[in-house]
Amino acid sequence: MAKIEMKNPIAELDGDEMTRVLWAVIKEKLLEPFVDLKTEYYDLGLKSRDDSDDKITYAAAEAIKRLHVGVKCATITSNEARVKEYNLKQLTRSPNGIIREELDGTVFRAPIFVNNIQCCVTSWKKPIVLGRHAYGDVYKNCEIKVPGAGKAELVFTAEDGTEIRKTIQMMKGPGILQGIHNMDKSIESFARCCFNYALDQKISVWLGTKDTISKTYDGNFKTIFQKIFDEEFKAKFDAAGIEYFYTLIDDCVARIMKHEGGILWACKNYDGDVMSDMIASACGSLAMMTSVLVSPDGNFEYEASHGTVQKHYYRYLKGEKTSTNPVATIFAWTGALAKRGELDGTPELVDFAKKLEKATLDVIEEGTMTGDLARLANPPAKQVLDSWAFIDAIAAKLK
Structure with missing residues (x-):
C-alpha cells in the first residue's frame, strides 16, 4: 500500500516514562505503516533537558514556530525526588511552561466522548472546551x-x-x-484566541475570575476581555448567534455542573490546569481529552494533557505490560497530522487523521478497551487489553 505523503515536517517532541514508551509504539503501529512520516525530532526527556540546560526545549519551541505544527509527548516537571532519581544537575523548569511562553499561546482542551462511557455529570451532553491561558501566574512565580x-x-x-x-x-x-505576574499583551492574546476559537466552533464563551477579591489582578482579565469583545467581536458573535458571558469563578463552577456543555470556558492558567482535569475525569479518564496550544500568529502544538503515568512505567520496567490508555496521545498525533494536512493542502492526510480517530473510538465502542475505561463502561467491556494489544486492535480496525 502506498504511503500518504507529507509535504512538510512537524516538530516531534518526545517525552518521559510510560508515555514515551507508548509514543514509539503508536508511531510504529498506527502511523509509519500508513504515512511517510516527516518530523524534526527533539528529545524532551528529563535527562536530555537537564543535560542541555533546557536549550533543547527552547529549540523545540522555535521549531514549532518555524514549522507551524508540533506534537508533544507528556514530560516530567522535576521535583527534589526526581533530581535524585535521574541524577539531575538542578530542578528543571516545566517544558510546557517554556513552550507556552515562547508561543504566547492559549491551550484548548476538550473531552473525547464515546457512547459506552457515561459522563459522571449527567447534564453534560456536549463537550466543554476549556481555554487555558498559558502564561504567567504561579507557573512563572x-x-x-x-x-x-x-x-x-x-x-x-x-x-x-x-x-x-x-x-x-x-x-x-x-x-x-x-x-506572580501577567502581561496585558498576553491577556489580550488569550482573549482573541478564545473569541476566534469560539467563532470557528460556533460556541459561546464563559470567563470566570475572582475580581471581587483580586480587584487589580483578576479584574484586569475581566476588563481586557470585555474591551476586546466589545470592540472586535460583539457584532461577529451576534451574527453567529453565540454570546460572551462573564461571572465569578465560583459561579462558573456552580453553573457548569448543571449546564449541558457545548461552550468554551476561558480560565486563567492555574484554574485551567485544575478544571481541565476535572472535566476529563468526569467524562471518563484523563487520557480521554484533546489538548492543543494555539498561538495568535497561527502556530499549533498538540499534546496529551495528562502526565507520564509514572506508576505504570515502574511496572513496565519490571517486565509487566500495563493497560495504560493511549487515546490522548493518539489524538495528539491525529490533531497534528490533520493540521499539517490542512495547512499544506493535503486532504488525504486530514482524511487519514480522521480515520485513525474513528478507528480508535470504534474499537472502544465495540467493547475493547484499556482498564481505566473498562471500570466505567456501560454495557460492560468485552475485552480489557494491555496497551500494546489495544493499539494492535486499533491498527487492525484502521487497515
Missing part, C-alpha cells in the same frame, strides 16, 4: 520562605527609577511569600 518576623513588601521600580511600593504583610514569624 517567585517564592521566598522567610525565616522569621519582618516586613514583606511588593516593589515595582520603573525604568526612570520611580517606585511603587506596597506592604504585603507584617510577618510575625516564619512564613512563605509568593510573587
Whole structure:
C-alpha cells in the first residue's frame, strides 16, 4: 500500500516514562505503516533537558514556530525526588511552561466522548472546551520562605527609577511569600484566541475570575476581555448567534455542573490546569481529552494533557505490560497530522487523521478497551487489553 505523503515536517517532541514508551509504539503501529512520516525530532526527556540546560526545549519551541505544527509527548516537571532519581544537575523548569511562553499561546482542551462511557455529570451532553491561558501566574512565580518576623513588601521600580511600593504583610514569624505576574499583551492574546476559537466552533464563551477579591489582578482579565469583545467581536458573535458571558469563578463552577456543555470556558492558567482535569475525569479518564496550544500568529502544538503515568512505567520496567490508555496521545498525533494536512493542502492526510480517530473510538465502542475505561463502561467491556494489544486492535480496525 502506498504511503500518504507529507509535504512538510512537524516538530516531534518526545517525552518521559510510560508515555514515551507508548509514543514509539503508536508511531510504529498506527502511523509509519500508513504515512511517510516527516518530523524534526527533539528529545524532551528529563535527562536530555537537564543535560542541555533546557536549550533543547527552547529549540523545540522555535521549531514549532518555524514549522507551524508540533506534537508533544507528556514530560516530567522535576521535583527534589526526581533530581535524585535521574541524577539531575538542578530542578528543571516545566517544558510546557517554556513552550507556552515562547508561543504566547492559549491551550484548548476538550473531552473525547464515546457512547459506552457515561459522563459522571449527567447534564453534560456536549463537550466543554476549556481555554487555558498559558502564561504567567504561579507557573512563572517567585517564592521566598522567610525565616522569621519582618516586613514583606511588593516593589515595582520603573525604568526612570520611580517606585511603587506596597506592604504585603507584617510577618510575625516564619512564613512563605509568593510573587506572580501577567502581561496585558498576553491577556489580550488569550482573549482573541478564545473569541476566534469560539467563532470557528460556533460556541459561546464563559470567563470566570475572582475580581471581587483580586480587584487589580483578576479584574484586569475581566476588563481586557470585555474591551476586546466589545470592540472586535460583539457584532461577529451576534451574527453567529453565540454570546460572551462573564461571572465569578465560583459561579462558573456552580453553573457548569448543571449546564449541558457545548461552550468554551476561558480560565486563567492555574484554574485551567485544575478544571481541565476535572472535566476529563468526569467524562471518563484523563487520557480521554484533546489538548492543543494555539498561538495568535497561527502556530499549533498538540499534546496529551495528562502526565507520564509514572506508576505504570515502574511496572513496565519490571517486565509487566500495563493497560495504560493511549487515546490522548493518539489524538495528539491525529490533531497534528490533520493540521499539517490542512495547512499544506493535503486532504488525504486530514482524511487519514480522521480515520485513525474513528478507528480508535470504534474499537472502544465495540467493547475493547484499556482498564481505566473498562471500570466505567456501560454495557460492560468485552475485552480489557494491555496497551500494546489495544493499539494492535486499533491498527487492525484502521487497515
